Amino acid sequence: MDHTQTQHGSQPDSNQAHASRPKASVDIEKQCGVPLPSGAQCARSLTCTRHGFAAKRAVPGRSAPFDQLLAEYRRAS
Numbered sequence: 001m002d003h004t005q006t007q008h009g010s011q012p013d014s015n016q017a018h019a020s021r022p023k024a025s026v027d028i029e030k031q032c033g034v035p036l037p038s039g040a041q042c043a044r045s046l047t048c049t050r051h052g053f054a055a056k057r058a059v060p061g062r063s064a065p066f067d068q069l070l071a072e073y074r075r076a077s
């Protein structure tokens with residue numbers, strides 16, 4: 001019983017974030033992110049029906065256009 005070297009735990013870029021978004025409690029890559037009257041961001045999914053596409057496209061800081069993230073979100077789920 002001596003499996004010391006499995007090919008596990010050696011992912012070079014696993015800890016490499018695309019960009020750090022310090023004040024985001026909402027993951028705008030996967031969540032709506034539209035600003036709410038309270039000052040927070042909408043934490044619903046990208047498919048949130050409360051906010052229109054225009055509002056979601058206007059959310060700053062996404063790594064890709066909203067439509068692209070939405071397409072990936074739908075593909076993943």
Ligand SMILES: [Zn+2]
Nearest residue numbers: 032042048051
């Ligand atoms: Zn929303």
